[in-house]
Amino acid sequence: MQAPSPSPPFLPFARPDIGDAEINAVGAAMRSGWVTTGPKTKEFEQAFTDYLGGQGLQSVAVNSATAGLHLALEALGLGPGDEVIAPTLTFTATVEVVRYLGADPILVDVDPVTLNIDPVKIRAAITPRTKAIMPVHYGGLACDMDAILAIAQEHGLKVVEDAAHALPTTWCGTLVGQLQSDVTVFSFYANKTITTGEGGMAVTRDPALAQRMRVMRLHGMNRDAFDRFTSKTPAWYYEVVAPGFKYNMTDVAAAMGVEQLARLPQFVERRQHLAARYHEQLASLPLTLPAIAPPGDTHAWHLYVIRLKEGAAVTRDAVIQGLSDRGIGTSVHYVPLHRHPYWRDRYQLTPAMFPQADAAYQAMISIPLFTAMTDADQDRVIHALHEVLG
Numbered sequence: 001m002q003a004p005s006p007s008p009p010f011l012p013f014a015r016p017d018i019g020d021a022e023i024n025a026v027g028a029a030m031r032s033g034w035v036t037t038g039p040k041t042k043e044f045e046q047a048f049t050d051y052l053g054g055q056g057l058q059s060v061a062v063n064s065a066t067a068g069l070h071l072a073l074e075a076l077g078l079g080p081g082d083e084v085i086a087p088t089l090t091f092t093a094t095v096e097v098v099r100y101l102g103a104d105p106i107l108v109d110v111d112p113v114t115l116n117i118d119p120v121k122i123r124a125a126i127t128p129r130t131k132a133i134m135p136v137h138y139g140g141l142a143c144d145m146d147a148i149l150a151i152a153q154e155h156g157l158k159v160v161e162d163a164a165h166a167l168p169t170t171w172c173g174t175l176v177g178q179l180q181s182d183v184t185v186f187s188f189y190a191n192k193t194i195t196t197g198e199g200g201m202a203v204t205r206d207p208a209l210a211q212r213m214r215v216m217r218l219h220g221m222n223r224d225a226f227d228r229f230t231s232k233t234p235a236w237y238y239e240v241v242a243p244g245f246k247y248n249m250t251d252v253a254a255a256m257g258v259e260q261l262a263r264l265p266q267f268v269e270r271r272q273h274l275a276a277r278y279h280e281q282l283a284s285l286p287l288t289l290p291a292i293a294p295p296g297d298t299h300a301w302h303l304y305v306i307r308l309k310e311g312a313a314v315t316r317d318a319v320i321q322g323l324s325d326r327g328i329g330t331s332v333h334y335v336p337l338h339r340h341p342y343w344r345d346r347y348q349l350t351p352a353m354f355p356q357a358d359a360a361y362q363a364m365i366s367i368p369l370f371t372a373m374t375d376a377d378q379d380r381v382i383h384a385l386h387e388v389l390g
């Protein structure tokens, strides 16, 4: 991806961890004669449900988390005039899907410690039009789901979790995906904790929602191609029951997903090891380190986001430059939505309306954290930060 550079080699901020198991499985899927949604996709959905603990859950594989979020809100019946509460500190995909349906996202501020949506701000944003809440488990740390689910119940609101960062994340010992929200959506984009290149999974315990999402992910047809191919009834017959989308996952992608999911326990361990080392080795620097999970809970550590403390001798941008000069890639998660022209102008948003997210944005850097990096790679990052900030 990056141009070759003199030693030391460029260390990207993220890189997928793909081995022979994935490559062989993809090859087998390609040779199988069934490359689109078929047996591998079903296998991946079942493996995903089993990973989350099975009972009562259904997993619907799609070609992105964005597609999954769209299907979730569509299945919940969201439409023009409806409002959905979401954090400003997220990727635009979380709320662009609200606009697909003609509804309006109501952006709110985050908690300054966790950088997750602030339940107090959710309460303050509820109007008679509010239909749903979309928590985002920022970086892989669970939102306060007890508070969010209580607010939802009190006001009769739906909850769709954007769990793009949260595989695996627990809240009070329960895996995200198993909580009492309506739909939880995971991402398998290239830099997420497991990847299928592009892909996502929508998980629900409501059979009607699962059924609607399955129909709408493939043109609103009541039978998919694999179903027709393998069924005893005439193969050519199907009915279109709605103007659906083209959001199905391919078997090529699902083959990769099955192998990545099998490696997830090792991936988690590696990410936790790296996060713990950063925590230890960066503690003396003028940085706010990312919040850790409560005792007994799992942080997925999709991201490791450091924040420069107020009054630090260097600027955030100078730190990014200093790391870049030393061959280290970084990112910023995120330019908050209230600063992007579309959201800012459409809803007349200003930074002053989101003081916590805005201050965090101005101070934050995502530093390299991926399973394929070595401890020596990480030592370079640590050393560089000590040089730049020391």
Ligand SMILES: *Cc1c(COP(=O)(O)O)cnc(C)c1O
Pocket (backbone or CB within 6 Å): 063, 064, 065, 066, 067, 090, 091, 093, 094, 136, 162, 164, 165, 186, 187, 188, 189, 198, 199, 200
């Ligand atoms: C990656 C991401 C998405 C979108 O995932 P895709 O699979 O790329 O559609 C949505 N929300 C958040 C918070 C993300 O990080």
